[in-house]
Amino acid sequence: GALVYQYPRRTICKSGTSMRMECQAVGFQATSVAWYRQSPQKTFELIALSTVNSAIKYEQNFTQEKFPISHPNLSFSSMTVLNAYLEDRGLYLCGALTGENTLYFGAGTRLSVL
Amino acid sequence: QQQVRQSSQSLTVWEGETAILNCSYENSAFDYFPWYQQFPGEGPALLIAIRSVSDKKEDGRFTIFFNKREKNLSLHIKDSQPGDSATYFCAASAGTNAYKVIFGKGTHLHVLP
Numbered sequence: 634g635a636l637v638y639q640y641p642r643r644t645i646c647k648s649g650t651s652m653r654m655e656c657q658a659v660g661f662q663a664t665s666v667a668w669y670r671q672s673p674q675k676t677f678e679l680i681a682l683s684t685v686n687s688a689i690k691y692e693q694n695f696t697q698e699k700f701p702i703s704h705p706n707l708s709f710s711s712m713t714v715l716n717a718y719l720e721d722r723g724l725y726l727c728g729a730l731t732g733e734n735t736l737y738f739g740a741g742t743r744l745s746v747l
Numbered sequence: 748q749q750q751v752r753q754s755s756q757s758l759t760v761w762e763g764e765t766a767i768l769n770c771s772y773e774n775s776a777f778d779y780f781p782w783y784q785q786f787p788g789e790g791p792a793l794l795i796a797i798r799s800v801s802d803k804k805e806d807g808r809f810t811i812f813f814n815k816r817e818k819n820l821s822l823h824i825k826d827s828q829p830g831d832s833a834t835y836f837c838a839a840s841a842g843t844n845a846y847k848v849i850f851g852k853g854t855h856l857h858v859l860p
Contacts, residue, residue: 639790667846671791675834677850726790734779734845741790 636660637729639739646717647747653713654742656727662707663729667736668700671724680725683710717746750774751839753851761859766827768854770837771819777839781848782811782822785834794835795822827858 636659646652656666668680681691683704691697704710714721724741731737754769772780778799783791797804797811797820804811813820824831837851 665846667848675853677836677848679847682846724790728846728848730846734840735793735796736781736840736846736848737793738783738790743788 637663637727637737637739639725639727639742641742642740643743643745645745645747648718649716651713651715652717652744653711654725654727654744656710656712656729656739658708658729661729661731663710663731664707665730666704666710667728667730668702668710668712669726669728669738671726671741673723677726680712714744717744719746722746749852750849751837751851753837753854755854756852757855757857759857759859760827762827762829764827766824766831766856766858768822768824768835768837768856769819770821770851771817772839772849773818774839774841774849775818776841777849778842779840779845780811780813780820781838781840782809783836783838783850785836785853791836824856827856829858829860832856832858 638657665684667682670678679692680695683689683702702712724743726741727739728736750773752771760766781796782794784794785791795806795809808825810823834853834855836853838848840848
């Protein structure tokens with residue numbers, strides 16, 4: 634079945650510093666990867682859609698300057714949270730889209746900011 | 748306005764009962780409806796999904812009933828087990844924007860032994 638691995642599972646960073654999270658699809662080709670954030674209140678926000686060989690589409694309120702994404706091949710994507718502050722806390726989810734347009738999520742990277 | 752609404756924030760059933768989680772949506776363009784199960788500290792795992800051309804989808808103890816005319820759907824969990832205790836998110840997406848999944852706020856299911 635489709636598996637999506639994310640690492641690290643948890644990370645703590647000081648306010649104003651940056652952290653990078655990674656996502657790997659196993660068992661299928663993730664042509665597109667959607668990055669989401671789940672807030673501490675459990676609501677989901679779409680950050681961006683990354684498609685191999687295409688420009689990354691960022692949603693309103695999210696920018697490349699703040700959340701740069703790399704998607705070099707069909708199995709790997711990474712996203713960095715630059716200058717993290719308290720409002721960036723949450724569970725960052727990588728969702729890999731299969732050929733049947735089904736979105737499979739990884740376990741997430743939980744970001745805490747001190 | 749909430750595009751995908753889950754009628755209950757929380758639901759408690761006894762072990763062995765059928766848990767019914769309800770969901771409704773606004774956008775007629777939605778044609779794919781996944782349900783995700785999330786345990787504390789984990790990401791949401793795809794549990795079962797239905798496309799709008801069907802009115803029922805069954806997978807083991809989990810069944811989705813879908814009513815396109817009424818724009819609602821429900822997830823039935825037969826023979827509920829304590830291990831089913833989790834938060835269940837009803838979600839929806841439309842056509843080629845399958846990556847833009849709109850989530851409900853979730854229903855926290857407690858299955859009591």
